[in-house]
Amino acid sequence: MENETINVLLIEDNEADVRLIKTLLSETMRSGTSAAVSLTTAGRLAEGLARAGERPFDVILLDLSLPDSQGLETFRRTHERESKVPLIVLSGLDDESLALQAVREGAQDYLSKGEVTGYLLIRAIRYAIERKRTEETLKATNRKLRELDRLKSEFLSTVSHELRTPIAIMHEGVSLVLDGVAGQVTDMQRELLADTLENVDRLTRLVTDLLDISKIEAGKLRLRRSRVDINEILKKIYTHYLPQAKQKGIRLECEIPEGPVFLFADADKLMQIFNNLVSNAIRFTETTGTITIGATDREADVLCRVSDTGIGISRENQRKLFHKFEQFGRVDGPGYKGTGLGLAIAKGLVEKHDGRIWVESALKEGTTFWFTLKKIPFPTILIVDDDEPVTEVIREFLQEDGYEFVVSRDGCEAVERIRAERPSLVILDMRLPGMSGYEVIGRLKHDTRTQNIPIIIISAFSVDEEKLGEVDAHSAIPVVHKPFDRAALRNIVREMMVA
Structure with a gap:
């Protein structure tokens, strides 16, 4: 950039300010403190964006108050169109706060018109170009x-x-x-x-x-959530590991909250988290030691723990404990050899449940792993069917999975309830009073508020695929025919609830 011409686009409608910028740039070039600068000017935003589209510029100097655009909208439109070109905002005394906000949103710098000098202007231009180049290089590296x-x-x-x-x-x-x-x-x-x-x-x-x-x-792990009692998870873990603990001479304790503690979670993944933590605890706890598993019911989440009186973990190793393939305290020779992935997997599974995991430990003083499981509302299913026995059967056999239910008897009411209540899933009969199932689907799929709500069709009659395609050409809506198989419907519901 030292010997290259700097191509500058100035978007400014005030002729006095344009003359000032031209003068300052000319003075710096004459004094030899700046490389050659080629200045292009535009008095309106539309004109400036058109100029930017005709040729590349190294930097854009932008006034926020223009005849055809005002305030941050000026910056946002320019930044959106020319995201790879560094922007410097030119501000007056009355819009300095807007200039600062523009910097927060991506502008490289701002200059106050009443205080700018040739030195400050050319320095700001150079720094803006270099910072933008560094940003783009970093973005490209991160993409790779x-x-x-x-x-x-x-x-x-x-x-x-x-x-x-x-x-x-x-x-x-x-x-x-x-x-x-x-x-x-x-x-x-x-x-x-x-x-x-x-x-x-x-x-x-x-x-x-x-x-x-x-x-x-890869972000491809999917949770099959259902109603899970954390107490039942703890009991299963305790029963499974008790023989191993006894064989090694370790005392295994289980502290269970009073009464059931229900979560909408993936039971298999919760078992996997505890398995990874308890197997490690048994591995690193010596004979006569104690391992305690437990959970505490709190307002917003459940706090779980796995504690042991084992060899402990140094502070240095704690910093990389949840990294892949990290293993600590491993003894070569016979016996179980881990993969070094268990804690990284446990961390990923906890975070997938909107929780966090951490460790408290010191060498020769044992270790406690803590993790939280967020309480999220149980999903609501809207059943749209005018046949009451059908809705009761569906409600009855799906209730054990923890879903909440609401029922609509006609299509018009269903559309209004779905728009107002945003259920997690709609189970829809196609022959309804007031409005057919096809029309219900059409209205939902053409409304941005409801177009992403999954739908399952249940019908005693064949579904007109051509008609269905006319109201919704983009979604693959599963169809379950009456009389339906309970297990099949349950599996479809669970699959569509996968997160």
Whole structure:
């Protein structure tokens, strides 16, 4: 930029201010303190944007008060059209606060017209250009890094999927030989096969963890939420790990809140979080130690914990504890070898439930992992059907999944309720009083307030696909025919509720 001509676009309607800018730039060029500057001027925003579209500029000097645009709208329109060109706002004494806001929204700098000098002007231009170049370079680098990260996650996911089948075949083959299906097995063969099976199981865990972490990082992990009692999760974890704890001489305690504590959550993923934390606790707690699992019911969330009296974690290691492939306190030799992904997966699953996870620990003083699970409202399903027995049957067998229900008996009322109440899902009969199901779908899909609400059609009659396509050509709406299979309808509802 030292020896290059700087192409400047000045959008300013005040002729005195235009002359001032021209004079200041000319003086800096004559004094040798500036490279050559090519100045293009425009008195209106429309004219300035047209000029910017005709040729590239290195920087735009922009007055916010123009005949055809005022205030921040001037900056926003310019920034939207010329997002890659650095903008410097020229402000008067009465609009300095607007100039500051423009800087917050993406302008590189602002200059007060009453205080600007040639030195300040050319310095602001140079700095704006360099900052913008740095920004664009950083954005490009970040885009490349995100793409590399996406490719890495995609590779891990693909490889993990491809490994699952041969691993399953190996596992079954070794198991059959151990069971004597292929003939008598000697003690030495049995020992070797048992070691092989243990390592196949370890490989299975690794593949499963790689799949999970790749889904989490790619944002493709989906939660199958239903009504979950955290007490039942704790009881299952306690029952599962009690034999392992006893075998190692560890005391396992479970502290359960009084009464049920319901969450709208993915039960399998909650089990996985506790599994990862408790298995680590057993691994790093010595004989005669104690592990405690528990939960506390709070107003906005549930606070869960897994505590142990084990070897503890140093402050240095705590900073990278939830990073992938990090392992601490591992002893080489026989025994369980982790993947180094368990805590990273636990963190991802907790955050997917809108919670957070952290650790409190010190060397030789044990460790407590804390995590929160946010209480979110149970979703509401609107059933639109004029046949009361049908609505009661649907309500009855879906209620155990934790959904709330409202019912409409005709199409007109349904449209109004959906617009007012925004249910999470609509189960819609097609033959209704007042308005047909087709018209209901058409009105919902052409209203920005309701167009993204999922719909399931239930009908005793065949659905006219052509007519359905006329009212909604973009959505794939599932159809369940009456009399419907309860399990099939439940699975469709759960699939459409997946987050």
